[in-house]
Amino acid sequence: MAPKGFPELLKEHEDELVESLLHWSLSNGLIMYPPNYAKYQANNAPITLFPTPFPKKLYENAIEVQEVFNELYVNVISKEKEWLIAKIKELSEFDQSFTGELFNIYQKILSENGGKLKQELSLGLFRSDYMINSVDETIKQIEFNTISVSFGGLSSKVGKLHQYLNNSGYYDDKYSMKYYDNEHIPISNSINKLAKGINEANYYYNDQTHNTKTVILFIIQEGERNVFDQRHIEYSLIENHQLKSYRLSLEKVQEEVVINNDKLYIKQTMDEVSVVYYRSGYGPNDYTSSKCWESRYLLEKTLAIKCPSILTQLSGTKKIQQILTNEEILKKLLPKIDTKTYNQLLSTFVKIYPLDDSEEGKYAKKIISEDSSKFVLKPQREGGGNNIYKEDIPKFLQKIDEKDWGAYILMELIHPPKYSNKIIRNDEIYNEDIISELGIFGSIIFNETTGEIKLNFESGHLLRSKFSSSNEGGVAAGFGCVDNIYLYE
Structure with missing residues (x-):
């Protein structure tokens, strides 16, 4: 069975939803400090509307x-x-x-x-x-x-927020009714x-x-x-x-x-x-x-x-x-x-390869030299911003000594579904x-x-x-x- 589509709201109803979303987030600690913050300042965390x-x-x-x-x-x-x-x-x-x-x-x-x-x-x-x-x-x-x-x-x-918005009728454009069943x-x-x-x-x-x-x-x-x-x-x-x-x-x-x-x-x-x-x-x-x-x-x-x-x-x-x-x-x-x-x-x-001198590593070096578009290169690092993707992989590897390639693993890319949800960051809404x-x-x-x-x-x-x-x-x-x-x- 296909999922329900996202709620479609008139502009004034979406404005009401956003105001309630921000109030709930600030009231309940769904927040982060902004860059260069003072201790008394906090913004809503970046979240989805739905x-x-x-x-x-x-x-x-x-x-x-x-x-x-x-x-x-x-x-x-x-x-x-x-x-x-x-x-x-x-x-x-x-x-x-x-x-x-x-x-x-x-x-x-x-x-x-x-x-x-x-x-x-x-x-x-x-x-x-x-x-x-x-x-x-x-x-x-x-x-x-x-x-x-x-x-x-x-x-x-964020789960409690979405349930609150759903139970309060903000996701229904006409009758202020629940759009989703709570168990979903x-x-x-x-x-x-x-x-x-x-x-x-x-x-x-x-x-x-x-x-x-x-x-x-x-x-x-x-x-x-x-x-x-x-x-x-x-x-x-x-x-x-x-x-x-x-x-x-x-x-x-x-x-x-x-x-x-x-x-x-x-x-x-x-x-x-x-x-x-x-x-x-x-x-x-x-x-x-x-x-x-x-x-x-x-x-x-x-x-x-x-x-x-x-x-x-x-x-x-x-x-x-x-x-x-x-x-x-x-x-x-x-x-x-x-x-x-x-x-x-x-x-x-998914398939993950070493980039060392093993047979598997040699095979991995061969396939990325031929077509790197299906892979992500990952170092031994946590947190965002450290991975190298697709066509950038060969260019990155050329900059470092091949003996250091063994510090990385080559992972097949996953192809997730895309959805047209809306993201709110501070007071800006992104619909992508x-x-x-x-x-x-x-x-x-x-x-x-x-x-x-x-x-x-x-x-x-x-x-x-x-x-x-x-x-x-x-x-x-x-x-x-x-x-x-x-x-x-």
Whole structure:
């Protein structure tokens, strides 16, 4: 069945909708700081006026495999540690200033502690991102994010906004009636589910007791514009779990914390930190000086549970994602997986090639020299703005030494459907074709040494959309917007 078309509104009715949308967004924290902001200034987050169609079956498929994906990456970290470390060591040679520095900290901590981690428990707040491939009507995984997954806060808010506008009749041009059935506009519970994951890590840190005296430390970027997305999780922690949070940048960590008997404390209050939650530290721009690297080392060597640990973060590199599409490796890492789930996982993969000196790598170099229009080149970087697309790939590769090509992976492009939704950024409305990316959050607590999984659950969804003419999709980076799904059969 085809989806319903978007509401068609008279100009005065669309103006009323936009005013209500802005009021709701500002009233309920669906907001971001603008560039060069003052602390009292905030704008509505870039969002769509209407929810965007998404096939219900494909949405359910993505939900169904999230816990398996969580488990897959935990098994890479814990059960194939030597293999993972060997791959990260290879990557470090190409990326010494970032991957290499993280890997050095990991090795230093092990060497100082007799080959063991001070804290073996790790918290993963993950997000698996997909697009619909119009060619075969399947969802295809774009990437698996293991650190600083964003928009779990704003995702809950935009779903509530779209339901409010629908229930209030703003989508109906004539009779002020509901345009959509509410069950077709699901609200993501990612705020509370992500907060639950952090709360459960606090519980295991405290020997499986609910201790509200320990606190959560958010590691954030200086001048963070997407602060409200993070704050919603913080508010859920205090409201639902009575857990207090602190916020520090890597630059300020050493001034504001103290370590005693390997435990981490906030210096001013001497509150004990149970969980270090990284909302920064995912790219080299977050390490502006040696002081930032020293802060990461200091935090990692404590007993606080890290979200994520260094090895968990590095398991999310594009190179590992490329290797995990290999069927033999997948079966080895998930030996007990049933046939249906295994096939579901496989169906989400597109072809990903290395650009090294392996036979597969040589084949990849050959095909992009002949026709690069079907591919995207991805480095080991998180956040928007780092990928190279189509005809730009050969020109980019010519600028760097071929021995450094191994730091990249070559991924088949996905061909998503286009929809003529409307995006509002500040007070401007853009009516262009958009393409969308579905993210499914997952929470998992596990022992990094033994692989024992304490808790594993799917944690809500996110839809991000962007103009179909734009290659990149980062919302905070200015490329896209936060959206929500309208499910159809």
